[in-house]
Amino acid sequence: MSNAVTALNGAKATGYITVTEAPLTGMITVRGDFNDVAFVNAIKTVCGAAIPAQRRLEAGTGCHVLWMSPDELLVVCAYDAASALVAALVQEMGSIHALVVNVSDARAVFDLQGDDVREVVAKLAPVDMKAMQIGELRRTRFSQVAAAFWMSSDTEVRVVCFRSVAEYVFNLLKQSSKPGFNVGSW
Numbered sequence: 001m002s003n004a005v006t007a008l009n010g011a012k013a014t015g016y017i018t019v020t021e022a023p024l025t026g027m028i029t030v031r032g033d034f035n036d037v038a039f040v041n042a043i044k045t046v047c048g049a050a051i052p053a054q055r056r057l058e059a060g061t062g063c064h065v066l067w068m069s070p071d072e073l074l075v076v077c078a079y080d081a082a083s084a085l086v087a088a089l090v091q092e093m094g095s096i097h098a099l100v101v102n103v104s105d106a107r108a109v110f111d112l113q114g115d116d117v118r119e120v121v122a123k124l125a126p127v128d129m130k131a132m133q134i135g136e137l138r139r140t141r142f143s144q145v146a147a148a149f150w151m152s153s154d155t156e157v158r159v160v161c162f163r164s165v166a167e168y169v170f171n172l173l174k175q176s177s178k179p180g181f182n183v184g185s186w
Contacts, residue, residue, distance in 0.1 A: 011170055
């Protein structure tokens with residue numbers, strides 16, 4: 001079996017913000033009926049978090065649970081914990097109609113840090129970044145590709161995209177954060 005590696009081997013770019021490919025990250029797609037009490041309880045039992053409100057995330061036990069759509073969650077955890085978490089979710093779900101899939105190796109993750117992270121994201125995604133709140137999640141596009149992102153703080157954003165477009169997204173972020181390409185004060 002081969003060793004898992006990130007899409008861009010930890011690429012980093014420093015401009016007026018810093019763009020860093022995150023270390024390997026565990027990600028589990030969970031689909032089901034958010035109105036099903038058994039489904040809700042299974043998520044709470046295994047993840048230690050409630051199903052988040054629309055476009056929000058909840059901190060759990062060793063993971064975060066992200067609202068992706070009215071019937072889809074993304075559980076973000078340590079890469080090495082993903083398989084065990086999938087097994088625990090499948091076991092806890094039992095006969096509940098649900099889908100639980102480890103998608104860790106299909107995704108790339110980037111961390112943006114700096115005072116102007118809102119500006120860099122606003123250049124690429126059709127989102128009102130001035131209104132974006134800490135802990136709010138958006139599933140959108142960055143230029144021409146699908147991506148999701150959330151704000152951890154006023155100076156930190158985490159971006160998730162498909163691994164197949166990791167280099168494209170990294171280059172977009174790097175170019176958008178080049179010194180001299182600032183739009184203005186946020």
